[in-house]
Amino acid sequence: MTDLPSMDDSDLLRRLPKADLHCHLDGSLRVETLLELAQGLGSWLPAHDVPALRTAMRVPDACTLEAYLSSFAVTLGVLQTADALERVAFELAEDSAREGVWYLEVRFAPILNTRLGLSSDDVVDAVARGLARAERQTGIVARIIVCALRQLGPDASLEAARFAARHRGDLVVGFDLAGAEAGHPAGVHAPAFRYARESGLACTCHAGEAEGPESVRQAIDICGAARIGHGTRLIGDAALMASVADRRICLEICLTSNVQTGATPSYHAHPLGAYVREGVPTVLCTDNRLMSDTTVTAEYAHAAAAQRLSFGELCAIARTGFEYAFLPDSERHAELARFDAAVALLAAGATRP
Numbered sequence: 001m002t003d004l005p006s007m008d009d010s011d012l013l014r015r016l017p018k019a020d021l022h023c024h025l026d027g028s029l030r031v032e033t034l035l036e037l038a039q040g041l042g043s044w045l046p047a048h049d050v051p052a053l054r055t056a057m058r059v060p061d062a063c064t065l066e067a068y069l070s071s072f073a074v075t076l077g078v079l080q081t082a083d084a085l086e087r088v089a090f091e092l093a094e095d096s097a098r099e100g101v102w103y104l105e106v107r108f109a110p111i112l113n114t115r116l117g118l119s120s121d122d123v124v125d126a127v128a129r130g131l132a133r134a135e136r137q138t139g140i141v142a143r144i145i146v147c148a149l150r151q152l153g154p155d156a157s158l159e160a161a162r163f164a165a166r167h168r169g170d171l172v173v174g175f176d177l178a179g180a181e182a183g184h185p186a187g188v189h190a191p192a193f194r195y196a197r198e199s200g201l202a203c204t205c206h207a208g209e210a211e212g213p214e215s216v217r218q219a220i221d222i223c224g225a226a227r228i229g230h231g232t233r234l235i236g237d238a239a240l241m242a243s244v245a246d247r248r249i250c251l252e253i254c255l256t257s258n259v260q261t262g263a264t265p266s267y268h269a270h271p272l273g274a275y276v277r278e279g280v281p282t283v284l285c286t287d288n289r290l291m292s293d294t295t296v297t298a299e300y301a302h303a304a305a306a307q308r309l310s311f312g313e314l315c316a317i318a319r320t321g322f323e324y325a326f327l328p329d330s331e332r333h334a335e336l337a338r339f340d341a342a343v344a345l346l347a348a349g350a351t352r353p
């Protein structure tokens with residue numbers, strides 16, 4: 001960053017109010033908590049002390065999306081009790097609050113947490129309890145996005161949308177389609193998205209991560225997504241990119257995750273800067289704090305260093321995160337007013353000689 005040289009960049013980025021709109025619960029456990037929960041359950045781990053487990057859980061760069069997703073077997077092994085789910089949700093929100101995240105949307109597929117007998121209702125209730133406790137203790141506003149999974153097929157997605165709609169008001173604000181993108185087009189899940197939208201839920205959709213622009217087009221034109229998870233490969237279709245900019249569809253950008261899955265060869269080569277220049281709304285997110293060994297602040301630092309974005313541009317991205325929050329209008333406007341006031345103070349302090 002070159003426009004605010006008087007403050008340490010990392011401190012400035014930590015203090016910048018941020019929203020994380022793309023964060024998976026089962027990819028965002030503390031290493032210490034994963035170790036403790038697995039030891040209690042006797043479940044398998046790839047390593048048995050904190051430093052080695054941290055290394056083992058960080059997915060290597062340039063693997064495939066499928067290989068990246070396979071690491072979730074470890075975390076899902078411990079996320080099968082209400083106590084574990086509440087604890088992990090609380091700690092995720094607490095860690096986010098500590099690094100300047102004011103608004104967090106946590107996503108997960110409840111069906112994956114029912115192996116030991118919990119119902120999907122139990123799962124959402126436990127996560128909501130953890131997030132509500134974090135909100136009381138830290139002030140962070142945290143909400144839930146229910147994920148359907150591409151590989152489970154359209155009937156399961158419609159069931160997930162019905163489930164999410166029943167929990168609207170229990171911190172559930174949105175619906176998402178996640179899972180293996182290659183070979184599982186979003187378009188067949190359109191009935192689930194329609195049900196979710198008609199029930200008052202906002203919709204996002206993972207797309208353009210493992211597949212090309214056509215996948216993004218289906219997510220927008222057929223499924224009606226207001227936000228796209230990743231959209232990394234949208235850069236391959238200039239006309240569609242212009243349309244995304246015109247229609248104000250927001251891309252949830254996860255730089256480190258994209259480097260790991262090979263969606264982009266490097267931080268430097270990521271299309272984020274091109275999206276910013278073309279007027280595509282973007283927000284920086286973590287995806288999976290554990291597997292990517294990252295934070296929202298670290299993602300902003302990568303954007304600053306590799307994409308040469310200025311502090312003003314990073315502030316605009318942070319503001320976009322609040323603009324596209326899946327909150328009721330009155331709450332979103334209140335968050336934006338709070339953001340604007342805080343950034344004005346931050347900028348004034350940062351530019352003092």
Ligand SMILES: [Zn+2]
Binds near residue numbers: 178287
């Ligand atoms: Zn994701």
